[in-house]
Amino acid sequence: MTEIKGKWALVTGASRGIGKEIATALGNLGCNLMLHSRSVEHTHALAEALSARGVHTVSLQGDITDPNQVTQLLSDIDNAAPQIDILYNNAAIMMPYHDDVWQIPADEFRKSFETNVISQIRLCNALIPSMMERRWGRIINLISGIDQQPQLAPYAISKAALRKFVHDFVPILEGSGVAMNALDPGWLKTDMGSQEAPNSVASVIPGALVPALLSDGISGREFQAQDYAGMSIEQALQKAEDQQ
Numbered sequence: 001m002t003e004i005k006g007k008w009a010l011v012t013g014a015s016r017g018i019g020k021e022i023a024t025a026l027g028n029l030g031c032n033l034m035l036h037s038r039s040v041e042h043t044h045a046l047a048e049a050l051s052a053r054g055v056h057t058v059s060l061q062g063d064i065t066d067p068n069q070v071t072q073l074l075s076d077i078d079n080a081a082p083q084i085d086i087l088y089n090n091a092a093i094m095m096p097y098h099d100d101v102w103q104i105p106a107d108e109f110r111k112s113f114e115t116n117v118i119s120q121i122r123l124c125n126a127l128i129p130s131m132m133e134r135r136w137g138r139i140i141n142l143i144s145g146i147d148q149q150p151q152l153a154p155y156a157i158s159k160a161a162l163r164k165f166v167h168d169f170v171p172i173l174e175g176s177g178v179a180m181n182a183l184d185p186g187w188l189k190t191d192m193g194s195q196e197a198p199n200s201v202a203s204v205i206p207g208a209l210v211p212a213l214l215s216d217g218i219s220g221r222e223f224q225a226q227d228y229a230g231m232s233i234e235q236a237l238q239k240a241e242d243q244q
Contacts, residue, residue, distance in 0.1 A: 001237055002215045005030030008056075008081045009212075012064065012123070013091030015042035017190040018142070018204050022088055024050070025205045026212070032056040034081055036073070036091065038063050064091050064119040065111060074126050083134070084127050086212050089120040089141045089162075094155040101150040108154040116158035121165060128178060135177035138212045141166055143182045143222070163222065170220035179219045181211040186226035203229040206236040213237055216244070 009026050013019035015037035023033050027050040035043040040059040047057040058080045062073035077084065093115045095108040124139055131137025143166075144159040146152055166182045173180055185204045189195050207225030214237065228236035 001233070002213050004086065004212065006032065007085040008032045008034060008083060009086035009088065010034040010036065010077065010084045010123075010127070011088045011090060012036040014046065017201055018185050018188065018208070019088070019090040020046060021201055021204050022090065022208050025209055026086070027053060027055040027057075029209075030055065031086065032081070034058045034060060034077065034084065036060050036062065065093060065115045067114065067118075070119050070122055074122065077126070083130065085131070085134075085136065086138045087123060087127055087140065088208075088212075089123060089139070091119075092116045092142065092155075092159075094152065097151050098153075099151065101153065104153060109157070112154035112158040113161065116155070117161045117165070120162055124165075124180070128173075128180070131178045132173075132176045137178040139178070139180035140183050140208070140211045141180065143184050145184045145186065145224075166222075167220050173219045175217075177217055179211070179214070179217045181219060182222045183208055183211060184222060184224050186224065199226060199229070206231055206233045209233060210236050210240045214240060216241075218244070 009031050011019050011023045014023045014035040023035055027033055032055055033050055035047055035057060037043050038061060040061045043059045047059050050057050060073060060076050062069040064070055095112060098104045120141060141162050143163045144156060146156040163182050166180055169180055186199050188199050188201045190201050204225045207228035211223050
């Protein structure tokens with residue numbers, strides 16, 4: 001298992017749901033956290049809880065649906081920590097379910113791509129080059145397993161585009177010590193996933209940690225968090241290694 005104690009991780013959308021679970025789990029391993037949300041007030045309690053365990057935390061705010069706020073967020077990230085070693089691109093938006101799939105407004109596609117693809121890529125582009133200079137880094141882009149549900153097309157297609165981004169950058173990252181992979185958290189009981197989902201948000205751990213903790217540095221893979229539900233971190237890593 002890769003040692004991440006003392007490293008810095010940025011988790012977007014860290015105030016609740018999947019992001020909060022990931023941030024808490026990373027903090028339990030001694031990783032320092034840069035916690036992003038729409039307002040610093042939203043991560044205040046989490047930052048206090050992590051700080052009480054000796055974890056260094058920084059709270060940052062920014063609405064990633066707004067390109068100007070993303071620009072400011074990138075500046076704030078640059079000034080807030082010595083470096084970012086791990087990036088979890090978790091924050092995203094989902095548009096309403098449309099029964100009439102032929103009448104989905106074009107603006108919903110535009111906003112979904114701005115938020116779920118372009119903003120994520122901007123974070124990757126800002127942070128990966130310095131990771132490559134240091135010869136170590138982990139980028140985990142959260143995607144979705146939604147398939148053949150055109151009623152949710154803006155969200156599903158934007159997540160598919162992010163998956164393609166991960167795939168296409170494999171030759172750039174090969175041998176660099178930096179690994180960028182995709183993570184499908186599964187259908188979870190969150191504000192986005194709804195209470196009809198079959199899995200608790202806690203079930204995203206330990207699977208969500210696997211791509212950050214594997215030591216092989218291989219990029220371009222897609223991890224299914226639910227494949228590791230109920231396992232210890234050690235068991236999850238062993239299963240991932242056996243499947244390579």
